[in-house]
Amino acid sequence: MTRRTVRIAMNGVTGRMGYRQHLVRSLLALREQGGLDLGDGTTLWPEPVLVGRREHALRAIAERHGIEQWSTDLAAVLADPSVEIYFDAQVTSAREEAVRQAIAAGKHIYCEKPTGTTTVGALELARLATAAGVKHGVVQDKLFLPGLLKLRRLVEGGFFGRILSVRGEFGYWVFEGDWQSAQRPSWNYRSEDGGGIAADMFPHWEYVMHELFGPVRTVQALTATHIPQRWDEQGKPYDATADDAAYGIFELEGGIVAQINSSWAVRVDRDELVEFQVDGTQGSAVAGLRKCRAQHRSATPKPVWNPDLPATERFRDQWQEVPDNGDFDNGFKAQWELFLRHVALDEPWRWDLLAGARGVQLAELGLKSSAQGRRLEVPELSL
Template sequence: MTFPTIGMIGYGGIGRVHGMAYRSLTFHYGLPADAIRIVGVATTRAETAQAAAAELGCDFWTADYRELLARPEIEAVDICVPNHMHAEIVEAAAAAGKHIYCEKPLAMNVAEGKRMAAAVERAGVKTQMTFNFRFYPAVLRARQLMEEGFLGRIFSFRGRYYRSSYIDPNKPISWRQQKAIAGGGALFDIGSHILDLLYSLVGEFAAVQATLDTLIPERPAAPGSTERVAVDVDDIALLTLRTKEGVLGTVEASRMGTGLTNDIGFEIFGEKGALRFNGLDPAWLEVYDVRDSDKPTGGLRGFRKVEAVNRYAGQKAPDWSMTPDFVRTHAECQWQFLKAIAEGRPTQPTLADGLHIQAVMEAAERSSQEGRWVEIGEVLA
């Protein structure tokens, strides 16, 4: 099996995580050392591009992503730049005939996202979003159980993603807190992840009612600076959603979750059972089976922990019994993308899936501004 060669565009914190994940794939799946090849990297400055190339072990580096796209030996690009650059680079990469792996969220808004989706469809290239939390084995197991009908009719769902990354009012402003660069706040940054996770399990969303709030309205312009800069995106987002199948649920996303470093999880309640997942204990899926409680003795009534641990099909290392981590979910997301290209089959989640999440977030913003339920179709019209 021959995998596409990769060019990386952007190499900040998440770019380095992507690089780590690509490098690990040959060990996870017992491949030759040169089976997964990063052959070029582009950042916005020559010195950072050169340093990135040294880390990644590639010869080509540039401060102009267009030079990277012009190189015929690069077959797929991994886009790890701030949100406001996604549309421009995706459209250029599609025009250059490159397959596209793009960090979340897809775009700054739905209008951009629609242009991007149209561009890749015209070009006929394969795409995948970096919604890596889909690829915890416990989440894959939850999807399998749901497809087998374990829950029966779904009654409701609940999702959360809490971080405490901005609780300090003296923490300087970052690009993630500026609408002109990020497009949105906690909703875009971490809300996109939990929304996609639930979307992959319960299906498309049809409508949303939301409240978004900014809890610390201004921050220092730089470390130690007395100049204050306005924060014009949300710190917390509370959403009530209805799926196309009519199922109600809630989603909470906050970067002000004091005491919580990286708390993502969900619960799904059905007529025959329930499922819940806690990203802080990722080796396990919690399962409740109503059929146990129907037995005369009460059976094994209650939630039980089902081992999912590190069960990835075809994995050589680490041993299946080891707890999976954040980088491993990135590696699996990348692996499914590269393998789909090599095998000539569809990828998932695609930019079209990213556009659905973008529409949900834009509808949530509109709902918060106007104080009403907003149909997802409204923002896509």
């Protein structure tokens, strides 16, 4: 077995997502399993090169995990010809310029979303990467969740018949930071720093809807800042200038109507932090992070509205659990493996920077829709 090393500049690994999901649970997990078997007698061995602004944080992570190289000099790392891939998990406002530099240096690009702060900027990254001939991808992790993989199985198997609607609920209560520390960084709640739940979550919903049900054709949204003051990591109060809740209605190709609520100011009364209910002429399903339950047309009960009597049926008991029928790996790691195979073997890949630009576009149009109080068309993007 031949081992091929691929060096990956990882920018933003001092943050929660970059560190836990991309470094520890993806690339380091691949190393722990002996590398990525390419199936041709070659094992791909990922070698992270940590990049960031905080020297002490980078050094601590490198020492903790036995990583040899780290740097606060992005330009120097990009100038190193042995580095093949640039990965970006920085704050959104810093991503676009860094990705531009990496494209100019001839690196393959893999980055978190949103890929830019504007549709124009995100689309330009896709055009630059395509013109440079580098491979490029954007993280679309929710497609690899066990619950949504089971939901995809139902869609592709024709379980629903004609799909009518999709309803999504996402969110949880993020503490304000005064009497309990917040679960999310303070920049998420400042629009001047690229924060806001629409900018964060609408790109997710775009690729979920696009991949499973069809392209988004119109959007009508209402955003809100329900908690106007929060406390930062140093315990200092600050004005929350970004939206912490976004309520969207999306019309998809083929007439499917999707309604998705996203909120960091909601208390959870669901089985999981995100759930999607899909209703079709032949059946319905509810999918979360890990589980998926289905109800076929032939097994649908016949409820009758009667507010004078207590309900005699336990409606949740009338759904059937969709079986795993396989093993599910960490979603971030699963997509990393596909991207690495795309780089090494030129295997098919469709989650590129153009797909990332569609997510930015939907977020931008959602915010515009809320500001103008009207429904907007979603034009198709192209390079």
